Each structure stands twice: as C-alpha cells, then as structure tokens.
Amino acid sequence: MSTARSTAPRGSGGAAPAPRPADDLLSLLDRLHTRVADLVTRRSRQDPTASDPMRGLFLTQDAVAHTIAARATGPAGDGHTSQPLAAKLFGEDSDDTLRALARRLGLGLLDTRILLIALAPELERGFEPLYGYLNDDVSRRRATIGLVLDLCGLPVTDPAARSRFRPREPLSALGLLRVEEGERPFLSRSLRVPDRVVAHLLGDDACDDVLADRLRALPGPAPLDPRDTLRGRLAARLASGPLTAYVRETRPGDGTPWVSAALADAGLRALLYRPDVTAPPPGPPDAADPSPTTTGAHPDDRYEPWRELLREARLRGCAVVVHPLPKAPGPLMRALSADDVPVLFVDSRPYDPSWCDDDPLVLDAPRPAVGGARAWRAALGDTALAPDLDLEETLASYRLGSVQATRAARAALRLAALDGGVLDASHVRLAARQQAASGLEQHARRIRPAVGWDDLVLPAEPLARLHELAARARLRDRVLGEWRLNAGGGRGRGVLGLFAGESGTGKTHSAEVVAAELGLDLYVVQLSSVVDKYVGETEKNLERIFAEADVTDSVLLFDEADAVFGKRSEVKDAHDKHANMESAYLLQRLEAFDGIVLLTTNLRANIDDAFTRRLDLVIDFPFPDAEQRLALWRHSLRHVPCADGIDAAPCAAQFELAGGAIRSAVVTAAYAAAGRGAAVTEADLLEGARREYRKAGRLVMT
Template sequence: MTDGAAAPAPADAPEVPLLARLARLRERVAALVEARSANDPTAADPLRGLYLSDEAVRHHLRRETGHAPAEPETPEGAEDRLHRLALRLGLTSFDVSVLLIAVAPDLDRGFEPLYGYLNDDVSRRRATVGLALDLCGLPTTHADARDAFHRAAPLSACGLLVVEDPERPFLSRSLRVPDRVAAHLLGDDTPDAALDGYVRGLPPFGAGAVSGNGEQAAHQLAKHLAAGPLTVYLREQRQGDGLLFATAALHTAGRDALHFTPGPGGERPDGGDQRPDDPDTTGGGARAGSHGPVAEILREARLLDCAVVVSPLPERPGPLLRALAARDVPVVLAGPNPYDPDWCESDPLVLDVDRLPSGRAEAWSAALGLGAGDDPGFDLAATVGPYRLGGDRIARAARAALDRAAYDGSPVTADHLRLAARQQSASGLERHARRIRPAVDWDDLVLPDGPLGHLRELALRARFRDRVLGDWRLSAGGGRGRGVLGLFAGDSGTGKTLAAEVVAADLGLDLYVVQLSSVVDKFVGETEKNLERIFTEADRTDAVLLFDEADAVFGKRSEVKDAHDRYANMESAYLLQRLEAFDGIALLTTNLRANIDDAFTRRLDLVVDFPFPDAEQRLALWRHSLVHVPCADGIDPTECARDFELAGGSIRSAVVTAAYTAAGRSEPVTTADLLAGARREYRKAGRLVPGEMGF
C-alpha cells in the first residue's frame, strides 16, 4: 500500500464480503489521513478548510514543488494537442494562457486551494477573469484582454471556455473549461455524451456507389473541402443520395466527418427524451430550437478537425442552418427541398445531386465482405436489382442478412438478402393500402405463353431499370421518373391480382393493394391529396403498388358539362402528371380496358391482356388447384373443365366448396364434389347449369 492506495484486485480474485471491503476502505482512509496530517501545519486548526492562512498556502506550495508526483504517461499524439488546437482555431498566445489557467484545477487538484487563496475566497476554487489577468501580468483595465472573455471571442465562440456567474462583477466571474475539452487535451477522444442519439457513422464508401458525372462532381467538391471550410447544401432527388455523395466527396478529400441527425423537434432521433434547451453553457451558441446539441456538435468538429454532415434535414431547417453557421467548420447539408434564401443570411454553396446508382452489386458485395472473385452462390445482381437502397441502408441490410444467416446456421442466401432489404424499406403505405406478403411463384400462374412472357418482361424492367435508364441514358427526360407501370386487363377471375403478387414475389418485394375507400373523397381536391400521399410514400419504398379496379380512379376524361366533369378531369390530369414523375412500381388492373383513358395507356410500360381460359387451360387450373387436396382414387376434373366455362378464380372457389363438402364427410374429394362445386359457381354467376338444362 502506497499513500493509502491499493492495486485493484484481479477479476478472478476470491469473493470478499461487503463488510470486509468496508473495513479495508476504512484502513486506507485512516492511512491517508495520517500521512497528510503528519506534514500539514494546519491539521489541528478547528477552522481548517474554511479559510487559508499564509502558512497553509506556503505548505501547499512546498508540497507541490517538493513532492511532485511522477509524470503520468502521456497518450500517443496528445502532447501537442493544445498547440495544434491553437493553430487550427487561430488562438493567440494570451488565449492559450487563459485556457491553461482555466483548465489547471481540472488537471491538478493542487491548484484549487491556491486559486481559492488568490481569489480571497476559499470556496471559489476556479480561476476568475481577474485572476487570469493577474497571472498573465496584464492590468484589469486592459481593453483587448477583457475582450478575450466575451461571448464572441474565439475561446467562448468555439466552446472551449465558459465564463460563468454573469450576475457577478466582470473580474470575479469564474472560468470553466468543459470536461470534453479537458479530456481532449489529455488525449481522450471519447465523444461528448450530449451527442448520444444525434451522431452516427457515415455510410461506408464502396466502389461504384458514385459513378459517371456524379463521381466527377464529387471530386470537384472534394477539392474545395480540402482547401478550407465551407458550407454546402446538396439538393438530392432521392433520400440518401445526398448523404452518399457527401461521403464520397469527404472520402476523396481525406476528411473525417460527424454525421449529425437532428431531431424533428422535441425528441431525439433515437427515440430518447429531448433535454430541455440549456442556457449557453458551452459558449458555442444556441441549440437551434429543439433539433439537437448544435453547439456540442460544432465543438466536437473543432476538436477533431473534421466536417459536419447533416442528413436528413428537419422540416424547417432555417434555425438549424443559422446555428450551424461557422467559418471554421466545414458543414455539408443534404435534403430534397429547394434552397430557400430565408434559411440563413449567408448563402451556402448549393449543388444539385443527380440520381446516384442504387442497388449495385459492387456495393452489396463489399458490404457482405465478398472479394472480387468470390461467388455468393446466387445471382447477386439480379437479387438486389429491385431495391433502391443507399449506401448506409445497404450496409445495414448486409449486416442483417449476415446475422439472419448465422441464426439459420447457413451461408447467406438470396432469401436472406431479400428479407433484410425489405426491412430497410419501412413503409407508411399501410395507412393507405393493404399489405400482402407474396407466397406464390411463377408455377402458380396458368397462362398462355404471351401474357406470361409479358409478366416476366415486367419483372425484368423493374430489376434493371437503373442500368437501362440511368447508366445507358435511355430515360425520356423531361423530369420523368424511372418507375415501372403496367396494366393488367381481363375478365374477373382471370388471374390479374395473382399475377401482381407473383411479380412482387419474383422481385422480393411486398405488394400493397390500394384501398379506394381511403383514396376517393367527396370534397374537391382531397382525392388528389390522398393519391399524392400514396405516391410519395411509394416513391421512397421498395414495394409493388397495386390499383385494383383502376378504372374507378384512372377513368376516361369526359366533355365538361358541369362542375363535376371539370373536377373529375382535373383529377385525371393530376394522375397523368404524377405517373410521369413516379419512381416506384405500380400495377393497374381493370375488367374493362376500354374504360382506361388513352393518355394513361400511353404512359404505361406494358399492357398485359389476360384471356379467358380455354378447355385445356381450365383443366390445368383444376389440376393445379387440387395439388395439395386429398383426392379419391380415379378423380378426373376433365368433365368439369369441358362442361363448365369458369375462370381461374371461379375454379378455385369450386374446389374450395368441394373440399368443405368432403371435409364434412371426413373423406377425400371426389369427382362428384367437384361437379357440385362447379354448379354452385354457375348459379352464383346467374348462368344455366348444363345438367339442369335437360342435356
């Protein structure tokens, strides 16, 4: 035991009872008291600690100089931090001296009683403005020196120094260095606890994430970021592209960055409680309303000599931009809205970010940790093609896929990737549409080769649209989106909705069936607003949007005879414009193709006609419906297929009726049960049953 200290017990030491631990602590305390009182002339003073006599001060000075502790081990690279910080922030030698005077009690407690003595108040153990001036040998009336303690001065403006007690006279105001600054000077770069929930890592920069014109623009921005601090606003066409572009530019410039995610107002982005807005405790300015600890963000960027990337922006970014205005910190903001000069007084550099390639196999391969020649065991490009995830979402999806594969005890498969990608595309569409998780495949479709080929082409377009329309520049221009639009036309029950589900399953996406009850509104303009919410949400979601019975919304325009016709035509005009700018996948179904406006048809990528099945296809449908049903020996649906002209949906209903009948008898399904089910469907449709016509 040395000076009352004891080495920490090893982790595998035997368990010690609590009372025994307290007894050991009492012994260490007694030893420390004895060691100090032996050399302290004020040990017997009954007022010890309430005041400092001259003898006590001389004792402290002798103890500090005569029994100097061993030099602590300095962390690597920490010895020049104060000097480098002064150079970066343009601090004067006087500023450095004041900072050192203010931080001294936080680094060496021997300064506390000495400062108390010099302040003529034993309870005031921090340096004051007057004491700092005295220690620097400057008169208290020196105007330039006094200015160094004002809020706009570098020390306070950069968050390095806090001048407390504003109600006191100027010279007796205390000086405090925030704990984060003191820790940085000692070599500790643990982020400020105030940033928890607001700062996250930038998305990984992978090959192919930014290419073509985007790569050239990122290199140009990198040159300016490397040259010096500036504020940049990146207007993105798709959420996440601005962040990915900023990451590429900063990577090229060789600059680290803090990714700041401001809260929407009143709460933290991680769901925790928002701290109330503090007074200016860091000297760095306001908190920009309730969007987060802006002052601490800027201070952290200054300490680490890095940039600040803000994405996504809050709905009203003006206060945040004004609070982030700093000439010594590079700030890159990304958002979809056009820049508004009212946001701040000094305009940033505004750049438009072109649509970046998404879902590239190279980015997914890097996120999965695959090498250039590694084979994942499936077609990676075709699997990830339908997903429009950015760099950070790709990394998160890859981690989720790897975790799920480890849980299953198998290598990563295409199904793992699809599931993880869908999880990263959380959708608000369920407020407006019914979600269907596809559980079918191409084998469940019984169609002629023509319509089946068109459906496969539709899936192909959805999978490779970024390559064809983006990389190969075959987009029509004029602000048109990269959406895939298809119309399924045919009689009821011919498989239109099932085909939409099969396409969604092939792409690994969820299917959302739009509920017309949540769209159509009797009030003028409300239907368009509801549709806009659906399209906006679908634009940012990887899903297939299905408008069932689409002629209710996409019907033909008519001659204007009254106000109803006029507003109905306005709704159609809105839909025509919105479909052209749509980036998602939308499918329309109708029983009467003639009811769809020709202008909508022109904007569609594919129109698939679903024919009524002939006898051969009906037989295939009957047999397909009976695959998983226990059937009696010798069952033959040929008679049903020949005599009953039913579509696929009606055939399935007939099989369900036959199955219930057989289940009630606890027997397999027979041919008679199938005939009874077919007759039931004929009667439901109001048609004459062949056997009841006397044939």
Template sequence: MDDHSELMPRLELLHDRVAVLIENRSAGDPTATDPLRGLFLSAEAVTYLLDRRPDPVPGTDAYAAALRRPEGRLLSLAETFALSPLDLHILVVALAPDVSRRFEPLYGYLNDDVSRRRATVALALELAGLQTDQILARARFHPGAPLFADHLIMMDDNPHLSLPSRNLQVPERVVAHLLGDDTLDGSLTNAVQLIGQNDPDSLLDRNFTHRLANLLTARDQATVVHLHETRPGSGAAVAVAALLATGHPVLRFTSTDGKLVPALVREARLRQAAIVAGPLPDDPAGTTRLIQALETARVPVVLTGSAPYDPHWSSTGAPIPLEAPGPRSAPAQLWLDEFGSAADGLDLASTVSPYRLGADQVRRATRSALALAALDGGPLTRTHIQQAARRQSAPLLDRHARRVTPGVGWADLVLPAEPLSSLRELALRARQRDRVLGDWRMRTGGGRGRGVIALFAGESGTGKTMSAEVVAGELGLDLYVVDLSSVVDKYIGETEKNLERIFTEADQSDAVLVFDEADAVFGKRSEVKDSHDKHANMQSAYLLQRLEQFDGIALLTTNLRANIDDAFTRRLDLVVDFPFPDAGQRARLWHHSLAGAPLEPGLDPAHVATRFEMPGGAIHSACVTAAYLAAGRDGRVTHDDLWSGAEREYRKMGRLVNVSSF
C-alpha cells in the same frame, strides 16, 4: 514536441506569475497569515482595503512571450478560433485548476475567498497586468468574443455577480484536446459518428461526388450545402464520400436536438472536420433552428433530407440546394465479395438486381442473410438473401397500402403464352433498368424516372392481382396494394396529396406498388363543363406527371381498359391483357386449385370446367366451397361437391344455372 509537454511549461510559467502576484499582494496585507482570511473582515483589513492600490503590473516575461509564440495545439487553437495572445492567456489561466490542483488554493487566496477556487474575470486580467476598468480587456469576455462565442470558456451567468467576480471554467473537452486527447465529446456520443476514413462506395455517382468535393473546397469561406434525397441515406453517403475526398474527417450528426449544435461545431473546429447533418427534423421550426445554428459553423456543412429545400429555413441564404443522385442497384460482385464461398451455386446477379441498396446496406444485408441461413441450419439460399435485402428497404408504405408477402410463383399461373411472356419481360425490365436506362443512357428526357410501369387489363378473376404477386415474388420484393378508398377524397386537392405521399414512400422503398381498379384514379379526361370536370382533369394531369418521375415498380389493374386515358397508356412500359380462360385453361385451373385436397378416386373436373364458364378467381372459390362441403362430412371431394361449388359461383356472378342443359 508532444501535445502534453507543450502545455505544461506554460502552466509552470503561469505558476511563477501567480507567485509574483501573491508576493506583491501579501507584502502589505495584515491578513496574509490569518487562517480566516476571506471569511472575516477585521477593522484592520478594511483599512488595508481602503488604502490598497492596484498591484504592480508584472513586466514582460517568459510567460507573456510564450503566449505570443504558441506552439502545437495552442497554435492550432489560436489559428482556428482567431484567438489573440490575451485570449490564450485567459484560456490558460482558466484551465490551470483543471490540469493541476495546486492552482486552486492559490486562486482562492488571490480571490480573497477560499471557496472561490477558480479564476475569475478580475484575476485573469490581473495576471495579465490589466485592470477591470479597461474596455478592450473587458471586451474579451463579451458573449460574441471568440472564447465565448465558440464555447471554449464558460462563465457564471449569476446575475447577482458583477463581471469581474464571475468564475471562468474551460469545458473538459477543450482541456482534453490541449492535453492531446482526441476522444469525442461525451455529450455527442449518441448523436455523432466520427468517420475518418471509409471504403470507396462503388455505387455512388463519381462525377457528382467529385463536383461536390470541388464545391466544398473551392470557396474562401466554409460552404453549406443542402442535398435533397429521393431515398433516405443516399445524400449522406455522397456527402461523406465527397468530404473524405477533400481530406476532412466527417462528423455524421443524426440527432435533431439543437442544444447539441454548439458542442458539435466546437468538435468539428477542434478536429478540422466537416459536418454531415440529417435527416432534418420533420417540423419546419426545428429545421430552421438547426440550419441557422449550423450555417455559421465556419466548417464545411452538408445537410440532407427528403424535404425539398425551403429558402425560409435560412436567414442568410447560405445553404446551396442540390439534388442528390438517385440510388442504383448494387452489382452482384459487391454481394459476392461479402458472401464469399457461401454464395457458391447461387445466381446472385438475378437475385439482387431489383434492390437499390448502398454499399453499407449490402454489408448489413449479407450479414443478416447469413444469420438467417444459420438459424435455419442449412446453406444460404435465394430466399435468405431476398428476405434480408427487403429489411434494408424503408418500409414506409404500410400506412397507405396493404402489404402482401408473395406466396405464389410461376407454376401457380395458368395463362396463355402471350401474357405469360409479357410478365417475364416485366421482371426482366425491373432487373435490368439500371443497365439499360443508366449505363446505356436509354432514358428519355423530361425528368423521366427509372420506374417500370405496367397495366394489367382483363375481367375480374382472370389473374391480374395474382400475377402481380408472382412478379413481386420473382423479384424478391414485397407487394403493396393501394387501397383507393383511403386515397380518393371528396375535397379538392386531397386525392393528389394522398397519391404524392404514396409515390414518395414507394420511391424510397424496394417494393411493387399495385393500384387495383386503377380506372378510379387513372380514368379518361373529359370535356370541361363545370368545376368538377376541371379538377378531375387536374388530377389526371398530376398523375401523368408523377408517373413519369416515378423510380419504383408500379402495376395498374383494371377491368375496363377502355376507361384508361390514352395519355396514361402511352407512358406505360407494358400492357398485359388477361383473356377469359377457354375450356382447356379452365380445366387446368380446376386441377391446380384442387391439387392439395383429398379427391374421390377417378374424379376429373374437366366436365365441370366445360359446363361452367368461369374465370380463375371464381374457379378457386368454387373449389374452396367444394372442399368445405367435403370437410363437413369428413370425406373426400366428390363430383357433386364440385358441381355445387360451381353452381354457387355461377349464381354469385349473376348467371343463370339451367340444370336441364347439363
């Protein structure tokens, strides 16, 4: 039997019962044929009302028997919401005008008011053969009764009307459900995504997903779980996969509007679905309201968010707090499956390995990369893929760090072989950390994360920040330089809070984080002589702990390596020393910096490189000065221009220029 044919026969039986009640009432009613009945009370009508006794109670008939033996969706509704036969009767009486308009004038007649064309509490009870003075009957209209607690029926809240006179109305979503329509509730359209099936996500931790699915189905009562996410969306993906594995469709609720929760819970119970809600609101009060509304939903509920679980959110302690598994890099095959032949000739494995994206994010990134390639009117390139992948990462660090889009590469570095080799190893570690630390289980205990942390040490201008930019460009990631002036705070504890925000946001982003002049916050701990020493040491202890838990890529730069605490050094993956350039390297730096400028024929900066001992940063500044001097006279860069630029940089460095020695 289909859903529609199962409801309509019960409405026909209800119509017969309404006809019996009308016949019984109109038999002695002197106003039965009065066209103004219900609008005007004559003396004769008043006398009739004073003498009137309750209408005969209809006996047990086919209608009552049908409600005691519901079928199809009525049966499912009764079982899901624990509805009694009387509840089903009230529901059918209330929804009758929404299905067939012929009930409206009949209800108006029985209500003694032609304008009251919906069932009232009194009419619903009369049609059941009950009176409004029966306590058990009235209890079915209590706010805590199943029909009203679960929002299957709405009732007038007009305080001027008595309970028997109040109108009953069934929400359109419930009517549509009983008629066989499974369209999502209109009020939830912009807040809920219905997920009935999903492609398996090969990036999820299958062991955790399986255990979560068992937890959500093993208990007698519906389970509420809170998944703490280290990266937005990672907990929701696991929750959806676990719930789909249990056979439940999923309602993915992304709104923070608590007013939608009653409709959400009703929708979930109508569909026998589970709820995945998140991210939770930022304000604790909003989170508390949302959780307390959902923890009594009587369906599996998974709450997700980046804030750790707070027991004060729940008055019952129902949610079970769990940690969602951290994200992993998507395998190149997943990208290749999405790109198809468009990626032929590209080294996808090295291009996409730095990105910690889920399967859905990979699909969005591939579509974006193909669109970028089409915009450029050429084939898909490594740059298109990296640009699209960066857009899928959470760009939260702009509030606390300066963003640098990498614009240099390996060819721009002039370094000895040893630091250059260390930089390439750094990029290798960033690409292969999931395999080595995850698949091969090489990560140490103690809660250590999968981050890659390196220290760049050397004099100012030797290329530390530029090398960080090259590494970020090689990995296809944005570079964020932390402004320590906005981090270090004179008030106790505030520096740690600022750093925690930066580390948390970096954990949620695919980016390279650079702490320039890191000795300001990563300095050596000292003997405690006063309260300032104590709190400085506490700050260092916090940083030691936080670095071990970090899952991103962090680079520390310092001009004074001796000032870095040894405990930090032991926790570093790499220490790269940037030496002061010798004469040969300085000559290469001069040539490289002048590569794009118009030069005087035969100009060789080797002589200037030999005479002026400067690091790469100062050499570049000297070349810029020389270029401005040449542009000012609309000519080419000459030896005198180079000499003038070098002298100026020498004086800026506090060095004396002994002209006679040159």
C-alpha cells in the same frame, strides 16, 4: 501567506512511464504556479492583513487603509510586464496539448495565456487558495478577469486586453471559456473552462454529455462509382479548406454514405449529428448566454446543443454531417454555418434559399447504383455463395443505398447461418425486403408473394408480356439511366402496366407472380382509404401512397383501377371539374414515379386514353377456352386428394368459368369431400361448378 508547493515526483519508481498529455500541462502549471506565488508574495509584503485568517471575509481598518494607499500608487504598482510571463510559460521547446489546440484554432499568445490561467484550478487544487487570496475573497477560487490581467502584467484599463473576454472573441465564441456572473463588475467576473475542454486537453475524447444522444457513427463510405465525378470534386474542395454544403439525396439514407466517401477521400473525420426533428425550432443560440454545463440536461427540452457540436468538431479537428434536417431547418443551418469547421447538411428536400442568409454549396448526390451490389460484396467478403446465385441479377429489382445494402447483406448472412447452409437467392431477397420497411400498410394491403410462374395458366401472349414486364423492372436503370433513354421532362424511371380482362381471369394473381419474380412485396391499394368526398383529399391520399412507394422497393397494385383512373368528362358542374382534377393529378404523378405500378380493370374502355399512352405495357387477359379451362381445373386439383379415375374434362367442356370461379368450384368440392372423410369425386366437381353458375345468375342444365 505560505505558498509552499510539493515537489514530490508524480510517477512511481521503475521504468519511465509513457508521456501523457497531462504531463505537458502540469509542466506549464509549474511555471504558472511560480508566477502566481510571486504575485502573492509581492502583495503580501505590502498587505497588513496578509496573515489574518479572516482575510477576505470582512474589511478591517488596516485593510481599508492599505486599499487607499494602493490606489494612490496607481494600477501598475506591482511593476509587472507581459514578457517575463511569456518567457516563463511558453518556451521555444514547449509542445503541449494546449499549444497544439491554440495553433489549430488560431489563438493568439494572450488568449492562450488566459486559457491556461483559467484552466489551472481545474487541474490542480493548489491554485484555489492562491486565487482566493488574490481575489480578496476566500470563497472565490476561480480566476477572475482582473486576476488574469494582473498575472499577465496588463493594465486593467487596456481596452485590447479587456476585449478578449467579449462573447464574440475567440475564447468565448469557440466555446473554450465562459465568463460567468455577469451581474458583477467586469474585473470580478469569474472564468470557467468547460469540462469538455479540460477533458480534451487531458487526452480524453469522450463527447460532451449533451451530444451523446444525438451523435451517431458515420456510415461507411459508399463504394466508388466510376461514373461519379462529383465525389472527387467535392473531396478536393474539402481538402482545400472548410466549407458549408447542402447535399440533397435521392432517397432517405443515400446521401450520408456518399458524403462519408467524399470526406474519406479528403482525409477528414466527421461527426454525424441527428437533431430532434420533432421539436419546434428554437431561436439561434446567443453567444452571450452560456450554454448548459455538461453535467446536466438543459431546462428547455427544445434546446439544440449547436455550440457544443461546433466545439466538439473544433477539438477533434473534424467535419460535421447533419442528417436529417428538422421541419424548419433555418435556425439550425444558420447556427452551424462556421468559417473554420466543414459542415455538410444532408436531406431529401430541395434547398430553400430562405433557410440561410449566405447560401451554402448546394449539390445533388448521385443516384446510388441499383441494388448496391458493390456494398453487398464488400459486406459479404469471402462468404461462400450458392453456385447458382447471380448477385447482380438478384439485386437488380432493389434500389438499396450503401447503408441499406450493407445492413441487408449482414441480415442475409444471419439468415443463411440460421438455415445452416450457404447464402442463396432466397436469403438475399428476404434480407433486402426487410430493409424496405414501408408505411404503405396504412393505405394498402400487403401481400408477401408465395407463387411462381408455374402457378399461372395463361395463353402464350399474355404470359410473354408478363415476363417482359418483369424484365423492364429489372433493367430500367440500365436502359433509362446508363443508356439515357429517359424521355426527360422530370419523368421518372417507373414501370407502369395495365392488366385488362374479365373478373377471375388471373389479373391480381399475375401481379403477385410478377412481384415474386422481382423478389418484392405486393401492396394492393384499398380504394376505401383513398377516395374521399371532400375536395382535394383524394389527391392528398394518393400523394401519400406515391411518396411512400417512391422510397420503397415494392409493387403497387391498383385493383379495379377505373374507379380512380377513369375517363375525364365534359365539365357540366363542380363534380365534373374536381373529378377531372383528380385524373390530371394522377397523370402528372405517374410520369414522375420511380416505382412499379400495376393497374387492373374489368372495363378497359373506362380507362382514360391519356393514362393508356403513359403505360409501358397493356396486357389483355382473355377468357379461357375449353383447353385452358381444363388446364385450370387440373392445376387447382394438383394438391387435392381425388378419387381414382377422376376426370375434370366434362366440367371444363360444360361450364364456361374463368380461373377464379374454377378455383372456387374446387374449394366447394373439397369441403364436400372433407365432410364425408373421402376423396373428391367427379360429382363433387360438377356440384361445385353448378354453384358457381348459379352465383353468376346463369342457367344450370340438370
């Protein structure tokens, strides 16, 4: 059989091309080709069917006789030894990508030779007919276990050599080699090197196709917080060797930038893997069952490419970060726990020991700095800011993580460019609110505040308390966190306020002003979507609201709060018992809440005293006196066209109306004037005030 092989140069004339990873591999294949050709020559000398063009398709009488004779000489009849092969393939000067991969993964010399022999047909078609001849089957053009042992000069009965092809041995366990056709006899099973391994050895680092939809770029490292000593300790541990860790984040999305920073400090690259969190968990991958090829999708939609993920990390020499975890994370965590690859799982749930047989290192990621001002400044760079923009104070109300802060900063730059001006506080606040996309709208009505302090007409005392409430919301992390004035016991850093007063005295309007001052959206809880006649359902609905508000920068408003925050009563029947359970749940949940909650009530006496003790501020909204009523009339009329000389003083003196009723009276007067096509007159105002009196069932003097 002819074994001639072209020796034409692979490059073209001119300057020598830069060395490529493939060049070293092809040099190894040249040496392997000599070995294969030698084996073919030895066999063909003694094989009477060597020149038969139909060899390998059927057995002739001569072929049968030759097989019997070969059996009589024993399995080592070729007289090959392993040392000449090793010397030919891997000299002292060899420094190729295959050897580099073998060193990094701890492969022995025999495993490396097996991998090279199986790799040869993937790189040069000239090996295919030679392998077909040596396999005694022209259709079997890949290496088989028996062929590999022959080329390595090893007896096919050597148990140590045969064990290298087991599923749990390095070549198969690391995903570098697949032993196929398990139904065949052991020696005739074919070997395949996955396409991804071949591509890596050729210098191509494009990820496996089955991973493409689930790999994401790892967020940039979070800016260093001088108080964060845990990050340095984790980085030192990562630098000392692989580990498996579970990192619990305070808010979704805050953990990955912190982990990214620790990995960067340790000098490690990482792959961010996002599993399918909606699919039911499959069983752990079986190493004996080959994973799908890289050219098609797995037939099972629930398949998670865990083996391919670990192999990708090994090929690149990097870590794996998994975020978020599926609902049942146990199979994933057990499958991805590896001794040779750093794997960090990130999620907001507390670690459950039932997830793993061997517990990982469990850490709590520190709470990110409020507002993420460092990340904002890093993203803004040298961008010109408005002279009156105090970035730290503007961002003090927001609990943005590093990733959210970076995205918000970029959005603010786009908003400023749209306005054709420099970046100011309005751009910063709008961009920050956009990052607080919330599911609260399922249970609450969203209000985007469009009012300010100038829209409030209140006595000095409640107005001062409202300013104090806004200040508490901005400074809570400094006072309760940095100054360690949190009461402990699992209590959160929330701000709780109660607005008490008669209807129309400005409670809801004041809540909107506070939200506007903080640059946050206001969510008014709809009690119809919360209170449920079935036992336990009200608590579940409230928990959904609080859980969503905990991770959202917003102000939560319970209007007419006495409906759910009412006093507990003596238990006389099952209804009283369950009503008290609702109040007890609310007491516990409010203590652990980290957001801003405002309650309004017309009947302060109906609020349970236990709630009152947990409130940061109780602000009473008094019924306006004549002077305040006149200010309210004038404030409501400031944008309304009025007749010359109009005076709202008679209405303010004669009609004892709250601010909401005064606004309604002005609206009635404005409609009357608009219908006539004229300006508002005093008569219109008086008629509007009389109607509000009648609506309230009060006597109107004509």
